[in-house]
Structures are given as structure tokens and as C-alpha cells.
Amino acid sequence: MSERPGADRPDRPALPGTLWALVVVIGCARVALATGPEPAPLLCAGAGVLALAGLACLALSRTGARAAAPLALTLGVAASCACVVCAGELARQGALAGALSTSPVSSWELTLEADMSEGASGWRGRARVSGEGGSLGRVWLLADEPVELGTTLRCVGRFEENEPGDWGASSRAQGLAGTVRVVRVLESAPATGAWGAVLLVRSRVLESLDAGSSDARALLAGAICGSTVAMAERGLDEIFATCGISHLVAVSGGHLVLVGAFVGAALSRTRLGPLPRSAVLLASTLGFVVFCGAPSSASRAWAMSLVAELSQLVGRRAHPLSSASAAALAMALADPGVTGQLGYLLSVSCVCGICALGGYARYLLRVLVGTWRVRGRVGRALWRAGEGAQEALALTLVSQAVTAPLTCAAFSRLSLVAPVANVVLAPLFSALLALGLAAGLLVWAPAAQAVALAGADVVGAVVMELARLLAGVPMASVAVSVEEGPALAVLAACLAALLVAWPRVTRRALAGCLAVALAVCVGWWARWRLFAPACVRVLDVGQGDAILVTDGAAAVLVDTGPGDEVLDALARCNVTHLDAVVITHLHDDHTGGLEAVLSTVGADLVVVGAGVAAGTDAAELSLGDVLRVGRFSLACVWPEGPTDGTENADSLELLLTYDDGRRSLTALLTGDAELEETSAALAAGRVGDVDLLKVGHHGSASSVSDELARALDAEVAVASAGEGNSYGHPDPACVDALEGAGSRFLCTKDVGDVCVEPGEEGPVVSCQRGKGQ
Template sequence: MSEGAAAPSRPAIPPAFWALVALVACERVALRLAPDPVALARATGIIGALVAGALGLLARTPARAVIPLLAVLSCALAAGALACSLELARQESVGRALASGSVSSWELRVAGDLSEGASGWQGRAEVLTDGRRAGSVWLSAPEELAFGSTITCVGRFSANGEDAWGVSSRMQGLAGNVRVVRVLSRRPRGGPLGTLEGLRGAVLASFDAPSSDARALLAGSVCGSSAALRSRGLDDAFAACGVAHLVAVSGGHLVLVCALVGSLLSRTSLAPGARAGALLVVSALFVAFCGAPVSAVRSWAMSLVASAAELVGRRAHPLSSASAVGIALALAEPGVSGQLGYLLSVTCVCGICLFGAYARFLVRLLVGRARPPRGISPPASAALARASAEAVDALALTLVSQAVTLPLTCAVFAQLSLVAPLANVLLAPLFSVLLSLGLVAACLVGAPLAQGVALACCDAVGRAFVGLLRALAALPLASVPVEVEEGPALALLAGASVLLLVWWPRPSRRALVGLTGVAVSCVLAWFLRWRLLAPACVRVLDVGQGDAILVTDGAHAALVDTGPDASVVEALARAHVYHLDAVLLTHLHDDHVGGLDDLLAVVGVDRLVVAEGVGGSTGAWDLPVSEVGYGDALAVGGFRLRVVSPTGPVDGTHNADSVELALSFDDGTRSLTALLSGDAEKDETGAALARCDVGDIDLLKVGHHGSEVSLTQEQACALDAEVAVASAGEGNSYGHPDPVCVEALERSGSLFLCTKDVGDVCVEPGAEGPRVSCEREAPGEVLPW
């Protein structure tokens, strides 16, 4: 693009967009803060003021023209409050009915594909009364239940609590959880939808999704069934590459469906209006066939709005259409405002409508005009130019989509894909080919021989797609752990968007290149500071009811245990750790190893370390494995971690099998000694003391989460730790840490801290004793020892 190329004009923002923003924000706040009317009223007022302020900044019309917009905003807030009141009343009514009576007296209809977890199959279900939907619940079952089937069962209902899970369920329109004990009856759905669901089941069976990565991808993209993708680990690769939207049935799928059907209809004698109607009907059937995911429903509804506008002689305005559809969905089902699929779909489409053209301008300005190689023919040169332009457009739209959805994706998945722009440019064309072939294969489900040919082609393209996907996901720093709080991040995004819309700069290419270079340099310097110059410290991470201890020094980092779940990824993001030399598992209990799969999907790990005798139980993790025994030592920068227990081979299944590590650091000016106990208790720690493997220390990571049997008063005095830290989850059912343990440590003179109270605890070597700082206390406090 030339230096003087004009920037696109500032987009026109319709009143419907402001109404959508106010409505969704109001519904999310109302459903989150439902039990607290004072907080709810305050938050609703703040939302109205912020949206009105943004509107005022952007309004370039006389004050009298703003008044109707403020009226629209007020109506949106009122409508959202009313819709949420009705939704909360419905949840309360359903919950009260299920809790007061027998679950077996109700019918439940499976509302989507169930996913298999450690405790059975989980998914959503509709509660039916007289064949009509009364509400929705989570469904947990001991066996797989077909999508669309209606069941009666013996089970137990649990209403939503005020914990994070309960609030999230309420925000998604779910009244609680029904745990199925025994299925009494089941029947498929009848009518046209039942026929469509039966066809979907036949297509899925013909695809044989569990048999290969390519078939799992086919089932997800054509039928909207992601179970096989999850079971084969492809969902982690999609997340790492930032291309999960490709397989989620949405607007891109409908475009291909309409293109294929449109090419067939163009050969008929149907009038244009009839062809448009046929396309809408076929695309609606495809959306229903895929299980009507909200992103696909939104896309289809936008097509309907655009077609209606064309029929009445008006040109469709994409942002108005997206806003109107988003409003309709949120009013009809307020729970969608708490569902990630809806939020990502609406945010992405609105973001592209607002900033897509501007992003294309900036990217084209940055990369400049590509000159075709010498000696190629004019047709080849034209094809190369088209491909280059399409790649630039895909890159621009990917950057916009990723930017506007960052607050949501980073808050939910705790990772940021750095390879997403490249991955989208490379993978999107292959995916379009695969989806087209898959749609043809689905249509041939009744002709096995012809379908076999189509599936063979799908396999070839699918293997190429998955191979490239996994290669991109395996790149160093393909994705990095991040910790983002959704609310502040959304506020920051909104502020930046308003600033950009008001400013709407038209930079020169030189200025844009310089600004990009500065930004990249700052990010690179920040990354290198944490990757190569991390402070020497032992950090007991707050991962809930589990253990995870991070040891860092300079360019080296190791993790002792991984906590119970994905919270370890967020904890590593707080510590700015993007690579681990090793992960040492003290033993194989879930609260110490449960987060390893999530960690491996985001953070690079060189090797896995376990106790002698446990290596044969680590086959589920594709990592080099080292076994360590009594007396062996590991180096992490200037830290030395020596194994002091167990003294022989173990199988890792008992607390007594826990690896206990005596840690030491001394660089001549600063020092630190510690005992990291895993789940070892007083017998194991007492034996280590008796062998003189450990003595007076600075830091004790209290064994077994501070249970009563963690250590005795005598052992606490012998260790004489300046700081004792227990890792436990808030409100845990075990009562950890036990008052007996806490009292013993405090009597010995230790400062006792627990992660459930203070968050992450960082202990650094010091010249006159350890330096201790806590996530939720003033950092840098120097202990008086």
C-alpha cells in the first residue's frame, strides 16, 4: 500500500449496538449479584453511567439527538432487569420443585452432547413438565445419553450455591445439577427435530469419530460433536493455536453451506427470492442438525435479518443486524449472556464490524505492496496477488477477533496464543476444503461406497490439517500462561475501543513501523527479563486444595507438584513462568498431579521427575521421565533439592510415598534452607529428622496441607522454621489446616501462613533471614529473624 493510502472512515454505530452492550452487561451483573440487591442496584447504575459516558464521547451530534439514544439505553437496562427477574424466578421455581419432590417424577431432555469426565458423563438437560420446557439443569450420568433423548431417572438434585460454580451455573440459566443414579426410561425425540437428530446420529456413526484425529475433526466441524476432539487432545492444540473458532459451528460454516447449496440452486429455474428462501431453510436445517449452537443460531438469524432488509429494499448493515440478533437472543434467554459461546460470537462479529476495515488498512500499510517475482506470467502474478491480499485480510481479521475476545478467552482458559495469527492464515484454507468434503460425505450417508470415497479425501486433508495444527502448537511459546480478571479486562477493552473510535488515527507507514517496533521490543524485553532473570525464590502457589511449589532462579525453573486442576496455569502466569526445566511429582494423588495435563498444554516442560519405582505409572504423559531416590539431588539454578524421603522404591499411591526435599541456596551473600514435604506426615518427617537428613531450616512447606498428623510439637521445634506454609483450599471439607498443627508450629516460633488466606507465598533468600511476601499482603516484608 502506498504511503498516502486513505484510512477507512469511522464506522457508524447504531443505537442497537449501545442497547446490546447495556443489555448484556446488565444481565451478567444481575444474574451474578442476584442475592445482593444493593450491589445489584449500584452495579446497574454504574453500567448505565459508563455506557452513557462512552456514548457521549462518541456522539458527534447535537444534544437533542443524544436524548433518543439515552432513551434506548434506559429501555435496554430496564428490559435486561425484567428478563433477569423472570429468569431467576424460573430457576427458583424449578429448583424448589426438584428439591421438594422426587426427581423421578420429572422428565429430562438431553440438550447437547454429553462429555465424559472422571466421574461419568456431564452436560445440559431441559426439565420438562407436560412436554414443555420449565428450565435447565446440569446433568451428570453414569452412562452416555443421546442428544435429544428424553429420560426419567432416579437421581439427586443439588441447587446452585454461592460458590464460583454455582454463580457460573446461575449466570448460564441453569437451576442446579441433577446427578442420575439410575435411568428408568428413555425415548428419542419425535417429529421433524427427532428425524434430524436421528440423521445426525447416523452421520456421526458413519464418520467413526474416535478412530482418528481426522475423523474427530470431521465430526466436530460437520456435526458439532466435540467429544472425540477432547478425548484425543485436539482441543488443547486448537486452544494453543487460537483456532478453536474454526471447528465451532458458526458463520464460516454457514457461508460454505450456502455456497454449496447456492451453486446447485443456480442451475434451477427458481426466482431469486425463492432461492434466497431455500438457502435460509437449508441453512436452518444445518444449524439444527449441528445441535443449534448459539454462535450458529446468531449467524443464521443475521442472515435472516439481512434477507428481510433486502426484501423491503434496504441495504443490510452488519453491525445493526448483529446487535439486533444479539438483543433478541439475550432477551429470549438471559442465560446466554453467561455462556462463552454467545459472548465470543457476538463480541467477535461486532469487533469485526467496528474495526475490521481499519485493521486491514493498518496491516496493508505495515506490510506494504508485495511485488511479484520476475519472470512469472500475468495470470500467475494475479493469482499470487489475490492470495497475498486474502492472507493479509485473514491476518487483519484474526488480529481484531483475538484482540476483542482476549478478556474472555484469557480469563477462561488462562492462556494467550501467540501463534494464532499465523495459524489462522495457514489453517483456514485447509479447513474450508475439509468442511466442504465433510458436508458432501454427510450427504452421502445413505450411499456407503460413494461416501467411502469422500471420507478418504477427508482423511487426507484432515491428516494434513492436524499435522500442521500439532506442529504449530508444538512451537516454542505457541501459547503462554496469562492471568486475567474478566471485569477489569473488559473495562480496559471498552476504554481502548472508545479511545480508538474517537481518535481514529491515520498514521504514516514510517510511524506505524516505528510504533510496532517499539511495542515488540517492549514485549520482548519484558519476556526476557522473566525468562532469563527471574528472582531466586521458592513460591508456594495458591492452587486450591492441592500442592504446587515453584522454584526459580535466573533462567531456571522447576515445579514440585501441579495442584488439582487448571488453576496451576493461572498461578504460573502470576509468576511469569513460561518454561519449566522439570516438574517433580511427589506422589500420584490427584491434588498433586491433577493439573499436569492442563499445564503441559500451555507451558513447555523438559522432563518429569518422580520417586524411584513410580516411573512405570507415568505413561499418560508424553515426557522424558527420570526417577530419583534417597540422597539424589536436583539443581535449579543456585538451588539444590536433595531427596530425604522415601528411602526405597515406592509406587506413589500413598501419602507415605511422598518425595520430601531438603532445599538449600547459598550464593555467599544470601541463603535459604527449606523442607518441601508433599503429603508426608509425622512418621516420614520424624524419620528424616532422626537420620539427620534435615534440621534447623528457614522454610517449611507443611506436609499434607497442615493436617493434624503432619508433624508433632517436638518435630516443629526441631525444624525451628522461621516460616511455615500450608497449601489448602478455602472452605475445604477436610478442615485443613488443622488447629493442632497450626498451634504446634506457632508455639515453635514459626510464622504460619496458608495459601487459602494469603494466596501465593514467595520466600526469597536473604542476608539476615528469608524475605517473605504474600499475594494478598504488602510485598517485600522482611522478617525480623
């Protein structure tokens, strides 16, 4: 084996002006739409930026840096255009919000433009609002039952404008003026015309796939029809997210390549000239994009193919990075709301990153692995397989690196098995996709379709078995906590340094860098996995409960909050494993993040109250039972008998104690139990004076009384509630009762995570956002 020479290093990529313009437009659009200024000042800002760019260009042209003048002008024009289109978008959103707020929802038509997904509030999807004057804009459509893609509704409903906060900013950034909640459907009509015909075929194909019958069929529905409902119902989305292979299902360039191959094979038997051939190919792939619901990743891929085909027709060689940047730039200027959609951002980042850095990543792998002298047919076959694996690994590493700030900020997790998973599963998934496309084309030939589906079932079963195997690897994915803006800034700085240096490397230097990075990661893991501080943390997870108890190598989570926010909270605490997850009762705001916790962080055991575990693998905790978490003891003091876990009164109440001879702590974790339940535990002598009270039911008016507050005499009382919640939690009466009894009252919506550690003279309290002691 010998190391490849340094001459194998690729040339530094030339970054086209369209790429810089794209970065500027996306950045300006995201800031403008998220903050939502008035359109007039935004237009003035656009004019000012354009004027400054012109002056900068003029100044540069008169100096030795005149080569930078065109780029300065390009960036200024891009920023100015972004301001103009965002001002128009915000004006449209304002006009639509005003129209829906001042007139009945039933006076407007709502057309669903994307498949709905099920959430805690019901089924949600994007819908276009139209009236006599045409389309006014888009809103979220929220309904109790799913609505078919392309359906136009007239309904009685309630409109809610985007409110201040992260959700409102995210919706506005996606081009959505608010949310329409469907109360009663008055009229419903399917899509008509060409779109209706395509969606009718889609419906027929989905029906023939029977997506709910198996994992393989659910995968097919997601991959060839863009419908991921069955995948979510069967929990496949969590498995794919853990393995870092969700992009394999998302309809994008790889799908269009296969569709193009099918169409190209058919066209090869015709005598069509280049122009008609390109027209048919583009029309076919466009039809497939519409067939899948026109996701932004597929739309971007089709726009790229359009640019490439036009370049070929006019006799120019297509430059992939320029084509990708131009296509993405056109989409962003035509609809600035697309810049707020994660699918678009991930797709653009992946393609541009691969075009610019894919060659260098391959170079690094070749230096690290070296080359082998091969002989014979078997040796050549192994060499080709190795080259293919290196190619797949290089592209995966680049894609994961350039999208990490976006995915980690959005999902609070980082897949560590993604490189291996992509190398192993991508070829199988291509075979599955090819069989699925064949099955879709044969939908009106059931006998032939059955053959294609049988093959897809076999390949799909293998894909899922391997995916589950990889997802089950310890630390297959880890919880991470990052802010998107700073993370993107760090990525940009690293990429800039790489592009400037563009270094040649040796195997020894590369291996040394990897060894140092690995040592740092192992050291960090050992510090927090084996030597975590003894503390109780009431985590800020919004309108829900999640309490983390750690001591050394032991960690237990009590409740998981309303959703995936708990992953971000666990990442803030550097948690990579849980010994157990305790669910106090079965309300969504206490169990919503359970699936994400189990698939990302993992837990040896799930514990519920007595009578709640029927039909599950969970362990049950009864009155008097004790859980050990390092030197902490958690004793069950309520309820007094079996329950079904569906009511607040069914909540487990846990008395936590800690005493190492020098420091001590007592705490009462109440779940959603209220005054009656806690008073009963107190009267029975199972609870007394405590240092920490986790206030019941998020600090509702019925959670505590003056008498109970005095009896518990907690030094610190913490309520877990979400900012701007509609319940008014914590209630002023609760706060007054606790503070009147001498307790220091804190709420997660005000101070973030609250950490309470054992102390020699009482609990030691610190908060995520100040107010520490």
C-alpha cells in the same frame, strides 16, 4: 514497491443503536445474574432506569445535544429490559432450586440439551428440567457415564444449589439453577419428533466417521457434528488452543456459509421464487444448527442470516453490524443466560469487531506492507494470494484483539502464533469442512462417502501436522493473568480512542510503534526469563498443590494443581519456561494441570518418583537424588524405594536448600506425605530444622503432630487448600500443632500465593493478599 496513499483509509464505522443496546444488555445481564439479587429489587431498578432515561431524553431534547436523546432513551430501555428479563430468569432459577430441593429428583424429567464433556467429577452437560406443568429451567447434569444428546432421563440423584463463589456465579450467569448428580438411572428415552429425527441422523453420521480412529476423523466430528469428545480424548483441543484456532472447529457462521452454498447449488436447479428459496435455505441451515447441538455461536450466526434474508426480501440492504447486533440482542433478551456462555460472547465479539474494525485493520496492513507492481499470470496469482493472506491476517488480528480479555481471563493463555496459524490453516480447514459436509450428506451412500472421507483424511492429516508444528514453536502461547472486568474496561477505552481519532498512518510511524512494542516485550521477557528472583512460591491453585522454585534463568514447578488454574498462577509469576515439572504423586489435585502447563509454558523434563515412570518419557527421582535449580538444591528424602505413585504415602518429599554465602534458606516440600512418612525421614537423619515447611496433604489432621512440628521448628508453614473445600483443610489440629511450635502458619485460601525468599536472618515472606513480612 510503493506505499498505498492515505486515501485508502476506510471511513469511520457507523455504530448502530442496536450495538449500544446489546452492550448494555450483556453488561447488565452478566452483573445481575452473577450477583443474583432478589427479583423484586431488580424490577424496581429497571423501572428506575427507564424513568431516568426518559428524563434524560426530555432534558437533552431541550438543549443543543438533542441528537443524543434517542441514544439515551435506547440505552435506558435496553437496561430496563435487561433488568426485567434477568429478574424473570432469577425467579425461575429460585423456583427450580426450591422444587428440586423439596422433592425427589426422580419426580422430574431431565433432558440433555448439549453434548456432555468429561471432567474430574465425571461427565457434565446442560439439561432442561420438566414436570407436569412443563419446563422449569436448566441445571448441570453430572453423571459417571456420558448421556446422549436429546435423551430424557428419570433418575435417582442429588441436587446441589449454586453455592457462593466463582463456580456458583458462573453457573447462575449461564441460566443454570444448580447441579443434579445422577446416582441411578430409572428411565431413559431418546428424543422424538423432528428433533429426534435430526439427532438420529447425527448419530448415524458420527458412527460413520469413527471419530476415535484418527485425528482427522476427530476433527471432522467436531467440525460438522459439534462433537468434540474425540478431540479432547486425543489431546487435539490443547493443540488448537495453543495455536489459537479453536474457533475453526466451533460451529459458526463459516459452517453455515458452506451449508448454504451446498443448498444454494441444489436450489439453483429449481424454479422456486425468492420467498420459497429463502425459506428452504433458512430451514436447511437451521436443521444443521440443531444437528450440531445448537451451540450459541451457530444460533447467533443463523439469527444473523435470518435478519439478512428478511432484509433482502423486503428490498433493504443488510447492514452486517446492525444484523449481528440485532440477532445477538434478540438472543440475550430471549434467554439472558446466554450472556454467561463463553461461546456466545466470543462469537458476538468477533463478528461485531470484524464488522466495525476489519476495514481499518486491512488498511494498516496495506500501509505496512505496501503494494507491488505485478506482471504476468504468475505475478497476478501471487498478488491475489498475498491479498488473501492480508485479509485473513487482518481479521485474525481484530478477532484476537477484541476477544483477548475474555479468552485470557477464561483460559489464562494467549496464543502468539494465532495470526500465522489462522492464515495458514483456515483455507485448509475450509476444504476439510467441505469434504466433511459432503461425507455427512453421503452417509447413506457408503461408497461415495468413502471417497469424501479419503480426501478429508488427507487434508485433516495435513492440518494436524501443521498445527503440531506451530504448537511446538517456542512460546507458541504464553500464560497470562488478567481479570475480565478491568481488561474489558481497558479494551473499551482503547477502542473508543481509536474510533474518535481514526488516524491516518504512515509506514514509518507504524513500523516505529511496532518496534517499540517489540522492544518492550523483549525487555520484559529477558527480565523474567533470565533474571528471576531466588524464591519458593506456594501457588494458590485451589484444592491442590503447585510450588514454583526460581533462581535467575532456572525454574522448576513441583506439582501442577487440580486444573488450568496453574496457568493463571504461573502468569502472575511471569513464567514463560520451565526447566522441569516434578510430580510428587499421581493424584488429580497434583497432576490436573500438567497437560496445560506442558502445552502452554513448556518444560524440558517431567520428573516423577522411582517406579512411577513406566511407559512414559518421564525421568525418575530416587532417594538421595538431587535436582539443581540455579543455586537451589532439591534432594529426595522420601520415599525410600520404588512405588506406583498412587497413594499419599508414595509422595516425593524434597529437601530444598539455598546458600549464596550471604542469604540462606531450607525448606521441606512434602506433597501429600503425612506424619508417618515425614517422621521416618526425620528419624533417618535426612531432614532436620527447616525455615519453610510446605505442610503435607493440604494441612490434614494426620499431616503433622506436636512432636514433629517441634522437631522441624519451621519459621513459616504453608498449606495449600481451596476456599470452601469439603475436606475442612487445613484442619484446626494441624494449625494448632504448628503454631504451638512457634511456626507462622499461612494457607493459600486465605492469603493467595506465598513467596518465601532466602534472607540473611531467616526467610523473607510475602503474600499475594497482604500479611507480608
